[in-house]
Amino acid sequence: MPAKSEFGRGFVVNLMLLSRHFGLPPEKAFFGAADHLNDLTVPEQFRGTEIEELFGRAPGETVSNRGQTG
Secondary structure, three states: OOOOOOOOOOOHHHHHHHHHHHHOOHHHHHOOOOHHOOOOOOHHHHOOOOHHHHHHHHHHHHHHHHOOOO
């Protein structure tokens, strides 16, 4: 088993941690949000689906949308 991650590991845990960032004001939401994508694992049942595609793009979009509103 891999070492414990301070930013979460898996799918649901990482989604919940990531969602906390986007509940913050836009200027604060970005900082640390991308960390929760490091150990995000798309479950086998979502492989080859739109969910896997969206999470494949998520790190870049999280970074490029930093601080933007709407």
